[in-house]
Amino acid sequence: MKTLAVAQGVAWRTLHNVFTNPSLLIPSIVFPLFFFTAFAGGLSRVQNVPGFGFPDGYTAFQFVFVLLQSAAFGGVFTGFGIARDFESGFARRLLLAAPHRSGIVLGYGVAALARWAVTVSVLTAVAFAVGMHVGGSGVDLFGLYALGLILNVAALLWACGVAMRFRTMQAGPVMQMPVFLVLFFAPVYVPLSLLQGWIHGVAVVNPLTRVIEAGRGFLAGSPTEVGAAFGAAVALVLGFSLWALRGLRKAEAAG
Amino acid sequence: MHAFADQVYLLARRSVVRTARQPANVISPLLFPMLLLAVNAGGLKAETRLPGFPTTSFVAFALAVPFIQGALFATMNAGTDLARDIQTGFLNRLTLTPMRRLAVLGGQLGGVVTMGLVQAVVYLSVGLAVGVHVKAGPLGILVLLVFAVFVALGFGAVGALAALRTGSGEAVQGLFPVFFVFLFISSMNIPRNLMEITWFRDVATANPVSYLLECVRSLVITGWDGEALALGFGITAAITVISLAFASWALKVRMAR
């Protein structure tokens, strides 16, 4: 009960800051829209490459990537807030006030999800407004958004672990760069089958590839590799949960 | 004249040393553009199979991007450093010396210009190492390096202007997303004539960053293209002159306070 009260307080404060501060809110909404525009708009000719074979067009193809990317970066942005709290000393106040400190991580998680819910709503609305074609059913779409949600939590836990170990905003690139690399070393612009050379080798073993390919399958109404995708996403959450909780212990030990 | 050169040299030296002593300011502009090049060159290689694509090597096509992206990084760092000088009062101290305004500005930009040259050499070396052939030959490489320095100076002046107007490092950093948008809504990943969506092509055509990219790209994959070079150098010159003029005015206003 007390853990939930702590989580509620932390989530409220994080969301209050984000939604009353345009410099925090706008980038998390505008950047996914911008990537969606730049990729789906600028590179649409790529669907003409022989062997591309995605039935719902390049806009839908890129929508899935941008949706998952926004989920991951939503988690990372919340991690920035945690690092900022440590730098300013506010996190110490939370550590001191919270009888049960796991509620702090839970609160940040709830905030990350709520923040992403806003971003993905706007992104979805814009995608439908520009005529994105969807082949999948409601259940398929639920699968796509569920993958995004799990990815959001995984990224938040990753960033949370980093923030609690470094406890400074200087750690921003450490949170961001691996997420960026894992996302972009996946089939971003073309399906996996069209990737060649070293990037194909990396993409095959990249867990995010399964998530992205399954997401595109959901949108097209022909789900593929669903078990592998959810398995990979849940494994990331479990692994990063341990990472984040150990980070919390390190932060506690450092005072 | 000798005193002026001496003043510029002293401040430029400080600017270079300061840049070199902040590893993040050196590593980020070298590492991130190379990562983006690797990611895009791998992911978009299939694009070379589109009819009308100007080269069979996507790395050669995309090599222009780090030159512009790196200059953006350097701009942010230069602007942030100058803003810090304002915040810490170092600029005020300079105003109490007989140092000339232009010397202050020129010196502050010394670091960004040096960094621009170092970055260009690194990007070019990486490109050559992975098999890119510069079509315009050794003279083209020289022109490429001059252009890179010129772009760094022009963008650096924009960063300096932002720092002098706002006096805030955060405000300068806030410019980064704006530059980023300019970069992505350009011919960065695909030639303009292959853009399928009309409005996107129109925006890319109106975007000056497209011409900076195409200037570098022409030297690498086309050879000597007078129009691309003239547009690239012309636009950079315009950015530089306008930004320097406004930055000089902003410095005058700030020094008069």
Place this chain on the structure above:
Amino acid sequence: MMAARARVALRLGFAGVNGQAIEAEGLVRVFKKGPRAVDGIDLAVASGEIYGFLGPNGAGKSTTVHVLTTLLPPTEGTARVAGYDVVREGPQVRAAIGAALQEAALDPLLTGREHLRLQASLQALPRETRKVRADELLHRVGLTEAADRKVRGYSGGMKRRLDLAMALVHSPRILFLDEPTTGLDIQSRTALWDEVGRLARDEGVTVFLTTQYLEEADVLADRVGIIDHGHIVAEGTPAELKASVGRPTVEAMPADPADRERAAAILARFGEPCRSERGVAVRLESGETDLAGLVRALDAEHLKVEHLQLHQPSLDDVFLAKTGRSLEGAAEEEEERARGGLAMEPA
């Protein structure tokens, strides 16, 4: 007064298992590649007591507070706060204490009222009482009018007061205040002292207060522990500590320098002469009760005195006696004391 406070505390059930609110034995905290910030501290703070922890910067005051508030685990030793072990029973300790740390870590984007409601939520106060408690505390620390302004516009004193209010949200039994008045103007400092005194007196709250201001420890604390280099070098009530280093001195400056020897002879009747840079001085044999007689003696001898000053032994003298060094910042306080202290015109 302290006994009365302790009775309030015991009546309200604020004491630990053996009547001590804070206990520590052999407490040590060593930082990686750093000094032994806390080096074997023993503490016993009774319920309802105001305990002043006095020492210069870097003495180990804040590290001790961090260990006692569960923010930092000790390297060695044990500590119990409100009867709970700070290592094994962290949640129970945190539920029992309130703390205003050295840096008033507040969120510049939240208002004062929002801070208090957040703190109430973190402390799991019932939802229906959060607003009332926030309003009550805002009123108590004088921030009602500024309650809905963002904290980034608050002055240093307002931030400190809000910090104190946040520490009190859940009515803690024990309050830790880490240099609460550093950087505050005299008016804000006095207001904060009044509130801390009231908390201990009326509500039986145990207060553990660190400070580098001698006057603060003197005015507020029932007992003072003086810390230096991680060790407690002296402990007791302010009066006990001062008495331990000797009796007060009187310093006189004759209006005519030629009268210096005559003045020295008169002063010598009242005690043992001691060093004075400006005039002549004596350590009063019977304490400050000798002062009136000394003034009368000077007057009887028609000796004009330009300046006469009574020097009480200060906690700085205690610090000096125990460590051989003067407490940092003591000079500033001495100046303040001289301005408002006993500076008499010639008799």
